[in-house]
Amino acid sequence: MEEERVIRLTREKCRRLAQLVFLGNYVVNGWRAPREELEEYDLLAEEICRAEYAFSTGIAAEDAEENEIADVRDRLGCETEAYLAVFEADVLRCGAGGAEKS
Secondary structure (H helix, E strand, O other), X not given: OOOXXXXXXXXXXXXXXXXXXXXXXXXXXXXXXXXXXXXHHHHHHHHHHXXXXXXXXXXXXXXXOHHHHHHHHHHHHHHOHXXXXXXXXXXXXXXXXXXXXX
């Protein structure tokens, strides 16, 4: 059995963690076809979205409906939109290898 740990977060740190997980999952799975996404990242992102929902609403994560979790994902997308724009511009400018194109 995998050992579980509790992480104590303030409301603000939970929101930042949710943003980081959203961005990470975007990088890992955002470009993949739906059937090719790496499930372990999607599942963790879902769990963190549910935790963010619970923290922000006071409603148990397991009681959240799918449309409520979709709202959390949408909000995280809006909150991180500027970071994604800079990341995507850098990827297009430099290419996958990281060296700037001439």
